[in-house]
Amino acid sequence: MKKIILLLSFVFIGISSFAQKLEYETKSNIQYYNAATNKSDSYINERCVLDIYYPKNTKNFATIVWFHGGGLTGGSKELPEALKNKGFAIIGVNYRLSPKAKAAKAIDDAAAAVAWAFNNIANYGGDPSLIFVSGHSAGGYLASMIGLNKEYLKKEGIDANKIAGLIPFSGQCITHFEIRRENGIPETTPTIDAYAPLFFVRADAPPLLLITGDRELEMLGRYEENAYMARMMKLVGHKQTKLYELDGYGHGMTEPAFPLLVNEVNRITKEKKK
Numbered sequence: 248m249k250k251i252i253l254l255l256s257f258v259f260i261g262i263s264s265f266a267q268k269l270e271y272e273t274k275s276n277i278q279y280y281n282a283a284t285n286k287s288d289s290y291i292n293e294r295c296v297l298d299i300y301y302p303k304n305t306k307n308f309a310t311i312v313w314f315h316g317g318g319l320t321g322g323s324k325e326l327p328e329a330l331k332n333k334g335f336a337i338i339g340v341n342y343r344l345s346p347k348a349k350a351a352k353a354i355d356d357a358a359a360a361v362a363w364a365f366n367n368i369a370n371y372g373g374d375p376s377l378i379f380v381s382g383h384s385a386g387g388y389l390a391s392m393i394g395l396n397k398e399y400l401k402k403e404g405i406d407a408n409k410i411a412g413l414i415p416f417s418g419q420c421i422t423h424f425e426i427r428r429e430n431g432i433p434e435t436t437p438t439i440d441a442y443a444p445l446f447f448v449r450a451d452a453p454p455l456l457l458i459t460g461d462r463e464l465e466m467l468g469r470y471e472e473n474a475y476m477a478r479m480m481k482l483v484g485h486k487q488t489k490l491y492e493l494d495g496y497g498h499g500m501t502e503p504a505f506p507l508l509v510n511e512v513n514r515i516t517k518e519k520k521k
Contacts, residue, residue, distance in 0.1 A: 269302040269334060273326070279340075279356075279363035294343050295356055297363065300326045301336035301371045309335040309377035309411070309516045310368050311508070312361050314342070314386030319350040319425040322385070329505035335512060336373050338364055342389070350425040351442060354399055357389040361410070362403035376519060379412045379512050383501050385425075387418020391444035391476075395452055410453040412515050414508050417459045417498055420445045420472040434467065445476055450484035456511050457490045458504045464497035 276296045278285055285292040302308055311330060315322040324339035331337065342356035364378050380390040393399045394413040400406065422438040432438055439445050457477055462470035470492055477490040491507060493500045 269305060269332075271300055271332065272303050273298060273300045277363075279360045290343060290347060291356075294341050295359070296324070296341050297360055298324055298326055298339045299336060299371065300331060300339075301373065302334060304372075306372045307374040307377075308372060309379065309512050310338060310364055310373045311335060311379045311381055311512060312338045312340060312364050312390075314340050314357060314360075314380075314382030314389045316382070316384030316386050317344070319353050319385045319388075319423060320345050327501070327505060329502065330509065333509055333512075335377075335516075336368065336371065345425050345429065350423060350429055353385070353389060354392050354442075355402075358393045358399035358403050358405075361393060362400060362405045365405050365409065376409070377411050377516055378409075379414060379508075379515075380410055381414040381416065381508055382418070383416040384418065384498065385423070387415030388420075388423050388444065389418075390415045391418050391420065391455075392442070392447075394455075395444050395447035395449065396441075397447075408451060408453060411519065412454045412456065412511055413452070414456045414458070414511055416501055416504050416508075417465065417469055418444070418457075418473075419469070420476040424467065437468075445472070445479065448476070448479045448483050448485070450486075452480070452485055454487035454511075454515060455480060455485065455489070456507065457488070458493065458500070458507055459491070460493050460496040460498055460500035462492060464495070466498045469498065 275298045279297050280295050315325045324341040326337050326339045340360040342353040365375050382390045397407040422440050422443040424434050426442045457473045459470045459473045477488050480488040493503050
């Protein structure tokens with residue numbers, strides 16, 4: 248059954264006037280790898296940077312790490328306007344792109360950026376227990392990969408289960424098509440291997456909110472992949488998986504999805520602070 252989102256009647260839950268009156272600051276082009284790693288690879292040094300937008304003079308706010316889309320071949324870091332002025336921080340991340348780097352390197356970069364958030368957000372006033380990971384399309388794929396396959400964040404000294412919530416927008420759940428292309432696998436050949444979030448379904452994962460566009464307007468069976476992910480997560484015993492399909496919207500479904508992301512962040516934040 249389709250989940251129909253009526254934007255005119257949709258309201259943000261838990262956005263207080265206090266949050267709206269906060270002052271915010273942005274710091275740009277922060278390198279999230281260490282100095283030795285940056286020195287060892289000119290492309291990492293150039294590309295692997297992030298921006299952070301955060302509320303000033305307040306403490307214990309939540310943070311959304313946001314990965315841009317672009318098929319792992321294009322795009323650049325974003326601080327979505329729809330997420331600003333909501334009382335939490337946003338971290339927009341650049342990662343290495345194919346063909347200049349193997350597409351899978353983007354997953355390593357995503358893990359390093361999230362680890363940077365865990366290790367540094369308290370310095371800005373944020374709560375490390377309230378770090379959410381999200382992104383659109385390729386960015387949603389990266390969010391799911393590092394949240395479900397614990398090995399990526401483990402290499403960075405972080406337990407992936409400490410992520411407060413995973414909210415991928417129209418992310419691939421099978422092996423990403425750019426990784427398949429690099430290996431000579433046709434786009435129309437579904438593959439589930441170590442580069443597929445579906446390969447790592449597990450009961451103890453962070454809360455998972457999957458959001459896609461309309462199944463008839465989306466790209467490459469994207470809704471069906473996410474529906475299968477939701478079903479398999481529930482079958483393995485995950486208690487906090489939800490799937491939303493945005494009726495009438497195609498792959499570029501970010502604007503109607505942002506309120507769902509904000510509500511999920513506020514819902515989980517409120518629960519954790521009880």
